[in-house]
Amino acid sequence: MGSNWKTTKLLDHYDIRSGLSKPAKDFGSGYPFLTFKDVFYNYFTPDELGDLVHSNDKERENCSVKRGDLFLTRTSETMHELGMSCVALRDYENATFNGFCKRLRPHRNSELVPEYVGYYLRSPKFRQSMLAFSTMSTRASLNNEMIGRLEISYPPEEEQIEIAKILKKLDDKITLNRQINQTLEQMAQALFKSWFVDFEPVVDNALDAGFFKQDLEFPDELLRRAEARKAVRESADFKPLPEDIRQLFPAAFEECYELSLGLRGWMPQGWNVKRLDEILELAYGKGLKKSDRVCGDYPVYGSGGIDGTHISSLVDGPGIIVGRKGTVGSIYWEPKSFHPIDTVFYVKPKDSFTLIYCYELLKTLGLERMNTDAAVPGLNRNNAYRLLCVAPSNSILDQISKLLGGYRDRIELCESENMTLTNIRDKLLPKLISGELHLSDIEVNTANEVLA
Secondary structure: OOOOEEEHHHHOOOOEOOEEEEOHHEEEEEEOOOOEEHHHHEEEOOOOOOOOEEOOOHHHHHHOOOOOOOOOOOEOOOHOOOOEEOOOOOOEEEOOEOEEEEEEEOOOOOOHHHHHHHHHHHHHHHOOOOOOOOEEOEEOOOOOHHHHHOEEEEOHHHHHHHHHHHHHHHHHHHHHHHHHHHHHHHHHHHHHHHOOOOOHHHHHHHHOHHHHHOOOOOHHHHHHHHHHHHHHHHOOOOOOOOOHOOOOOOEEEEEOOOOOOOEEOEEEEEEEEEEEEHHHHEEEEOOOOHHHHOOOEEEEEEEOEEEEOOOOOOOOOEEEEOOOOOOOOOOOEEEEEEEEOOOOOOOOOOHHHHHHHHHHHHHHHHHHHOOOOOOOEEOHEEEOOOOOEEOOOHHHHHHHHHHHHHHHHHHHHHHHHHHHHHHHHHHHHHHOOOOOOHHHHHHHHHHHHOOO
């Protein structure tokens, strides 16, 4: 650390205030609200606060959220979730913050740059010092006296700005990749819905073939879909499917025995009705003690998502995980080999059905609504197996799998890049905020070479 660095108490720069505690009935509408999760999961406050709470003028004045404000989680189930930090980079009009957090508001004459603080307080150096001061009773807790003993080291303002700029560039690229992936996920879902829920290619072919001019008792839903599709086809920006793909789809609908299927009981001609258990198997995961989920190269999946790592896998990747107990019907795609525990199913496709097709299909079935209403929410496999689906021909399955696979490849490329960027950031962070690595030694574009 250079001679121009300083080490001071946090409270030489900040004043502390606790957040807003409100009953559950006050949430869901009102004014913006910074939640515990917003603080816990982010170096910096989100651009927009998605939660709302009813608050009065005095509460909004006392518990406001302004640029430079530092938030710390003050209570948690475990020590490692305590004192997680998040810094506001702008003012949030009429916003308040959660009572399970502490707000540290900077003094007017503070030398600290908010962006630098956001990274420093997430560094291993600060996390270790914070945990050393915290206490554990029934829950982990952090009080004002403990916060008063925490320290921060920092260089002159210009150097703080440059350190934060290097790290922020990496984070901005990570954020952009996540946004790209969200868009790709939405595009994949939209394509699947177009082909297998709204049956748009079949409607297009049927319109061209004059199918709807026949003297048949079409259901209103099918006729409405045809009229809506006519309007879409007449718009200036309409782009039809390539001819070779359109030819894979039939040009007519036919009645089936189940009114809930297709478009009010009419499905594409020649397609088949299948039970879910004819398409895939929901295989049970295997129980794994909490103590066995703390190390290893393979992600462990529960119904809430990744819940640790293990030294061996149960399923070769890629794979699909479906929540069975707890978070019923949650659906995850895992590109690598993984270990599903006994609160989830993992998916085994059958016959010509592909994993990527099953993934998008499961997201359309509303499994989250199939809770058995027991003391612990659960998904009954036999109930899920009885669900009926309209299945297309093998040629269409091949085509959709190819297109969806392209989206998935791009998603996994972004995820791989994010792992690399996160690794670079996490290695740079302690070196930069300790002064071990000087700004003159590094450029973002050559970060890998510097860290090699």
